[in-house]
Amino acid sequence: MASRGYKGKNNFLALFGVFFLSASLLVGLFLVSRPQQIQEQASTPKTCPGAEACPWGGGSGYAAGYLLENCHPPEADNSPQNSLCNQAGRVEPCGPDHINYCCPAANGVWSTTMTADCKASLATPTPTPSSSPTPTPTGACVNPNLNHNPWDVDQNGKVNIVDIGIIIDNYGKSPCLNPKTDVNGDGSVNIVDIGLVIDHYNK
Ligand SMILES: [Ca+2]
Numbered sequence: 001m002a003s004r005g006y007k008g009k010n011n012f013l014a015l016f017g018v019f020f021l022s023a024s025l026l027v028g029l030f031l032v033s034r035p036q037q038i039q040e041q042a043s044t045p046k047t048c049p050g051a052e053a054c055p056w057g058g059g060s061g062y063a064a065g066y067l068l069e070n071c072h073p074p075e076a077d078n079s080p081q082n083s084l085c086n087q088a089g090r091v092e093p094c095g096p097d098h099i100n101y102c103c104p105a106a107n108g109v110w111s112t113t114m115t116a117d118c119k120a121s122l123a124t125p126t127p128t129p130s131s132s133p134t135p136t137p138t139g140a141c142v143n144p145n146l147n148h149n150p151w152d153v154d155q156n157g158k159v160n161i162v163d164i165g166i167i168i169d170n171y172g173k174s175p176c177l178n179p180k181t182d183v184n185g186d187g188s189v190n191i192v193d194i195g196l197v198i199d200h201y202n203k
């Protein structure tokens with residue numbers, strides 16, 4: 001009886017040992033494989049346009065709303081452009097409509113509500129395109145003498161051949177060269193202006 005009991009105890013211990021070893025192995029495998037799964041999830045490349053999130057819902061160590069994932073435009077590898085809300089006043093566009101998002105504080109949450117800092121960032125002068133044509137100062141082409149005997153082109157108090165000579169010098173040229181020679185102020189220096197001088201000749 002004693003030996004049978006001893007044997008049974010041995011069998012029980014052996015079974016228990018096998019069970020314990022198997023259980024340990026399973027737990028070990030589970031613990032090893034879990035971080036791998038997490039790593040795989042984290043390293044799965046995000047591709048546009050599906051990966052766009054304005055702002056992102058959170059995960060992988062980032063709080064919800066801390067990240068903008070913009071696919072307009074995406075990075076060169078078609079992954080979204082990531083913008084972190086890591087600086088107060090930072091403004092970044094996101095989404096197909098390029099809506100501006102404001103980072104109200106470092107480690108904050110992106111929002112479409114513009115704080116004073118974000119408004120200041122937006123107000124920073126953007127470089128004007130150098131190709132834009134400089135507007136012609138039309139004011140400089142207006143005859144300044146229109147209300148002061150414009151036929152006296154040189155405004156010396158006498159209407160004579162000298163005034164006609166000045167007009168002839170600028171005949172057909174832009175009135176901007178000498179706006180005073182456009183006697184009637186119609187934008188052209190021509191025979192009409194000379195006629196007006198003749199009308200007031202020596203008067
Ligand atoms: Ca004159």
Ligand SMILES: [Ca+2]
Pocket residue numbers: 181182183184185186187188189190192193
């Ligand atoms: Ca004229």
